[in-house]
Amino acid sequence: MSRRSAGGRALTPTARVRRLRRRITALFALTSAAGLVTMAVLAVRSDDARWREQLDQAMNLDTTQAIGLLAYDGDDRLDTTDLVGTMDTGCPQLTVLSVPRDGSTGPVVDHAGKDPCLVGRPADVRAVAEAALRHEDVVAVDGRSVDGRPVRLFAEPFFAPDAEGPTGRDGAVVTLYESTEAMAEHRRTTWLLSAGCAVLVVLSAAVGHMLSGRAIRPALTVLGQQEAFLADAAHDLRTPVASLRMLAETALRGDTDSTEALRRTMRLADGMGGLVDGLLTRARLMTGVQTLAREPLRLDQLVEAVVADAPSEGHRVTVRAEETVVVADPDLVRRAVANLLGNALTHGHAPGAPAEVRIEIAREGREGVVTVTDAGPGLPPGVADALFERFRSGSGSTGLGLSIASWVAHAHGGSLTAASGGPGGPAGRGGPGGARFVLRLPAAAS
CATH class of the missing domain: 3.30.565.10 (Histidine kinase-like ATPase, C-terminal domain)
Structure with missing residues (x-):
């Protein structure tokens, strides 16, 4: 069964080889694109995790230092005097929240920095503090400041000394860092990787097209030589074959002497033999089959x-x-x-x-x-x-x-x-x- 084009016409062998070249090029480009996109996605995710991890490490140092400056008085009440005197610089914003152990009320803000350079939304601050207390571990999330800037919130829990009865108050220290610059740098990295992938995919398609062209060039050459040989044979054999047929019909009707018909038939046969020999010689020379x-x-x-x-x-x-x-x-x-x-x-x-x-x-x-x-x-x-x-x-x-x-x-x-x-x-x-x-x-x- 012959293969056909989209228009329903049968494809020539040369057209099928050229279509195969296009498919090889597309497959090469798609394979390269899949590998490059996968690597780009992994690189983007790694960069995204890296800048968040760097911010989290810096904020973790701040919260750990802040917790070390907290104290409790004789009534197990939280004392932030040392914290205010040492770290209350306004940047980054430090917020200390506490909650009674009996869970009678939600988190209460025990300390918030004066004139902070960045103010987080109160709901976000309370939510991250509750998550840290609930998980009894540090929690870091992305959020927004009250003026809409992107921020990173980091909460670390602390726990009151053991005391009789549920009078102690556990809490969490929450710090805020602005992430605008880090996110912009991450976006630039993403765009550079995307552009690089696009350029490499185009280059891989071009290289694939060139390599596939070199790969199919011998096949195209052979097909061209085959088509030329068939065209030569059809062109040059048509006339003597027609002459033989006419001569045979004339002989069958008895319109010519049989001896003369045989002589003419032999001359035509000799000519056709020489023609076929010439066609084969030319084909061997063109294809390099006949060595010198x-x-x-x-x-x-x-x-x-x-x-x-x-x-x-x-x-x-x-x-x-x-x-x-x-x-x-x-x-x-x-x-x-x-x-x-x-x-x-x-x-x-x-x-x-x-x-x-x-x-x-x-x-x-x-x-x-x-x-x-x-x-x-x-x-x-x-x-x-x-x-x-x-x-x-x-x-x-x-x-x-x-x-x-x-x-x-x-x-x-x-x-x-x-x-x-x-x-x-x-x-x-x-x-x-x-x-x-x-x-x-x-x-x-x-």
Whole structure:
């Protein structure tokens, strides 16, 4: 079952690979985001607990010192004289509350600082004191001052000396610190962590997109090569297959001589065999499946052998060669030269006239050079580079020969160029001058 896009259309293999890349990128970003957000949340909570703990430690020192300055008179009544003389500075606010042991009344304020810099709401102060007495332990809570500023309230209980009867009074010392600055610093830390997480998530998405792109690049390359191969095969096999079908239908109707039909069938079969061979060679070169069997070879002898094996059919091929040794794959070079010669024999002459092709083999510096010149109509301006692209064919050819020859040249580290042959053509007969193809291959060391 084929996979489809949101619009209901079937996705191509390339589209599926690209969608996979987007999903990998999203998964990478989400995974990074989950880890970063988790770490940020833990860091924010840790910072929140830290500034509260720091305030609580400072207030705990104040309440402990204040409790040490409390005393009881002979009637077990609370005496705050030493506390008032020592710690009544107004900042932080110190409040001493007490409550009878029999629970007959609620907390009573025994002392409150004079002109405190910060005044807590009475209900909050009483509530934290009652909580400290109830739990018999220190209690710290967040609250608000009477003018609305955020504060931290800390209460520490104290207990009256044992006395007969429920006449003793237990109590708690409550201190107040303003937490505006600490909370602002905490908010800044939170915003910085949030912004840092956002930036890191974006960066991780970008890195994930880049890495996923590198990961799927070979797959996209293979898919592109596969699609190009299939397109080449469909494009170039369509015509000979149609010709075979028409020939078979003609033979079945008895409209042609059976011997002639068989001859034409064999020619078509040979052409299709060569076409399939060319397609496979080009596909192997593109994908790197076919490795180069480099070895020293006589380029002049190889070219002469190719010319000798080529069907002349009345054409004239002239070879001028000097001894030239190159390091290359013999089979691939033979195919490249044969393709250049076949192209010259096919296109390098006027209609109805025999082709005149001149091939020159020479060594130029560190390269062995094969020059194929014909007497055809020449090359139109601006099409020399396009000749080596697939589907760039003339009548009667597959369009793969020059493409394969170019691939062979570049696979060996050489080059293949095309240009007009110059005035007079190879045979010096005047006219447009034909076309010249120059194949360069690395020469063997002298």
